[in-house]
Amino acid sequence: MLKLPRQIWILALGRLLSEIGSGFTLFYAPIFFVQQVGLSATSVGLALGSASISGVTGRLISGTYADRWGRKPVLLLAMFVLAISAFILASTNSFETLIIGCLVQGLGLGLYWPANEAIVADLTDGEERRFAYAITRLADNLGMGLGIIAGGILISASGSYRTLFIIDGISFCCFFLTIAFGIRETLQTQTRAVRFVSGYTTALRDRRLLVYVAVNIILTVYISQTQTTLPLYFSGFVPQAGASGFSPQIISTLFTGHLLMTIVAQLPMLKLLQSLGHVRSLMISGGLWILGFVCITITGTTANLQILWASFGLGLFALAIVSYTPTASALIADLAPPSLRGVYTSINSLCWAAGYAIGPPLGGWALDRSVRFAHDFWLGLAATVPIVWLILLWLERLIEVRE
Numbered sequence: 001m002l003k004l005p006r007q008i009w010i011l012a013l014g015r016l017l018s019e020i021g022s023g024f025t026l027f028y029a030p031i032f033f034v035q036q037v038g039l040s041a042t043s044v045g046l047a048l049g050s051a052s053i054s055g056v057t058g059r060l061i062s063g064t065y066a067d068r069w070g071r072k073p074v075l076l077l078a079m080f081v082l083a084i085s086a087f088i089l090a091s092t093n094s095f096e097t098l099i100i101g102c103l104v105q106g107l108g109l110g111l112y113w114p115a116n117e118a119i120v121a122d123l124t125d126g127e128e129r130r131f132a133y134a135i136t137r138l139a140d141n142l143g144m145g146l147g148i149i150a151g152g153i154l155i156s157a158s159g160s161y162r163t164l165f166i167i168d169g170i171s172f173c174c175f176f177l178t179i180a181f182g183i184r185e186t187l188q189t190q191t192r193a194v195r196f197v198s199g200y201t202t203a204l205r206d207r208r209l210l211v212y213v214a215v216n217i218i219l220t221v222y223i224s225q226t227q228t229t230l231p232l233y234f235s236g237f238v239p240q241a242g243a244s245g246f247s248p249q250i251i252s253t254l255f256t257g258h259l260l261m262t263i264v265a266q267l268p269m270l271k272l273l274q275s276l277g278h279v280r281s282l283m284i285s286g287g288l289w290i291l292g293f294v295c296i297t298i299t300g301t302t303a304n305l306q307i308l309w310a311s312f313g314l315g316l317f318a319l320a321i322v323s324y325t326p327t328a329s330a331l332i333a334d335l336a337p338p339s340l341r342g343v344y345t346s347i348n349s350l351c352w353a354a355g356y357a358i359g360p361p362l363g364g365w366a367l368d369r370s371v372r373f374a375h376d377f378w379l380g381l382a383a384t385v386p387i388v389w390l391i392l393l394w395l396e397r398l399i400e401v402r403e
Contacts, residue, residue: 005123007183008132011116012139014178018079019140021086021171023147023259024154024164029089030232031248032161039095041232045364047098048228051106052357058110059353063346064199066115067339070185071122074115079176082108086169090162108172110353114346121333121341122186129333131270133326138266141322145259152252188338199343208335208398209344213351215282215391218384219324220355221362222289225381226317229363230296231255234310237300237367237374246310254310261318269322278331279396285323286385286392292316293382300375 033044058078066074085105092098117133124132151164203209234254235245246254273281295313299306328348336344366377 004128004132004135007123007186008120008135010178010182011119012136014175014182015116015136016139016143017178018171018175019143020147020150021168021174023144023149024151024167024171025086025089028151028155028161028164028231028248030228031235031251033092033098034232035235036161037093037098039098040364040368042361042364042368043095044098045228045360045362047095047102048360049357050099051102051109052353053106054103055106055110055353055356056350058107058112059114059346059349060110060200062111062114062349063343066118066342066346067187067199070187071115071119071342072179072183072185074111075119075179075183076176078108078111078115079172079179080108081111083169083172083176084108086165086172090165090169106353110349113349113352114342117329117333117345117348118341119183119186120329121336121345122188127274130274130326130330133329134266134270134322137322137325137329138263141259141262141266145256145263148252148256148259152249152256155248155252187342199340200347203336203340203343203347206335208395209332209347211391211395211398212331212335213347215388215395216328216348216351217354217358218388218391219282219285219289219328220352221359222381223321223324224356224359225363226258226314226321228360229367229377232363232367233296233300233374237371238306238310239300239303246307250307254307254314257311258314258318261315262322265319266322266326269319270326273323273327278327278334279392279399281323281327282331283389283392285320285327286388288316288320288323290382290385292320293378297375297378300378 030041030044030048033039033047034041039047058081062074062078081104085101085108088097088101088104092101116136120132120136121129154163155161231251234251235248238245273284276284292313292315295309295316299309299313302309329345332344332348333341363377367374
């Protein structure tokens with residue numbers, strides 16, 4: 001096993017604390033805002049997707065100023081903004097307040113990811129870099145799993161969804177302190193970027209980056225469906241005796257299993273894909289998405305063993321995600337020149353913003369059509385994976401030509 005710098009482990013600890021809080025809310029938020037606040041699935045999808053609007057601004061700011069001011073100041077600002085967003089969402093009783101909370105949250109997430117990913121790229125190189133991204137993602141998943149378990153217990157005991165958002169805000173405060181006292185600045189003075197526009201202009205001349213952006217947005221749309229559309233699909237479209245969907249307890253158990261799979265499979269999958277390279281690893285991820293989408297369709301259309309099929313689907317999604325996340329981060333870090341790591345990771349993060357701007361409204365719209373349409377929606381997503389493969393083959397060719 002590769003030895004990582006101490007800073008990586010401290011950063012992973014902070015991400016663990018933050019994701020415990022996020023796990024309290026991520027999978028329960030759509031259910032809460034639809035079933036208790038009384039908003040439609042479409043409006044909740046639009047609100048969740050609106051976070052990507054402010055997220056674009058946050059990512060552009062983070063990419064540039066992480067390369068000018070340093071990674072640490074931007075991370076501290078991100079944690080402050082995210083804490084505020086959590087407390088706004090805790091008080092939400094209307095669509096307007098939900099929009100405000102999501103916009104603030106999107107800004108905070110936009111500030112967070114480019115600076116965070118740039119720190120890992122600064123401290124690592126080669127295969128060590130991919131391993132470091134896998135460790136930080138493992139911390140994310142472990143924290144998320146613990147948060148989901150604790151959130152499910154809290155909801156079962158008290159039914160208080162709002163408390164989950166308060167705990168999420170406290171977790172961001174804890175991460176703020178971890179950054180303030182445990183993380184040193186990793187940006188070297190001689191690599192600091194000078195201008196806002198020129199950094200992005202230079203990056204967008206890189207054809208490899210542009211092709212990567214196209215495939216990354218599609219893969220991020222897939223991930224967004226597991227976190228926003230899928231809980232609503234399970235709660236309202238899976239046939240059950242005397243009910244229209246899985247209970248909150250079953251959904252909690254299913255997503256806990258999903259997160260446990262991402263935790264258990266992260267390092268073994270990294271080792272399994274190590275010899276394949278970045279692009280081929282992403283192609284494997286696409287194949288796993290196809291199988292997972294098929295299993296989710298079977299879950300909603302079969303009369304028996306729905307929980308088993310749902311478990312298979314979520315397990316395959318977990319393998320697809322752990323094949324994708326550290327590989328994509330390492331790939332973008334390898335493409336980026338040292339002076340523009342913040343900008344490149346910002347563009348990588350913008351793909352997530354685009355994916356989450358498209359995914360939740362698309363999923364909410366599909367669920368608001370008809371039962372048949374909701375079932376076929378997952379097969380439609382599976383049909384887009386061959387497009388992903390073709391784009392990846394193009395990217396592989398461009399990388400080989402550059403080398």
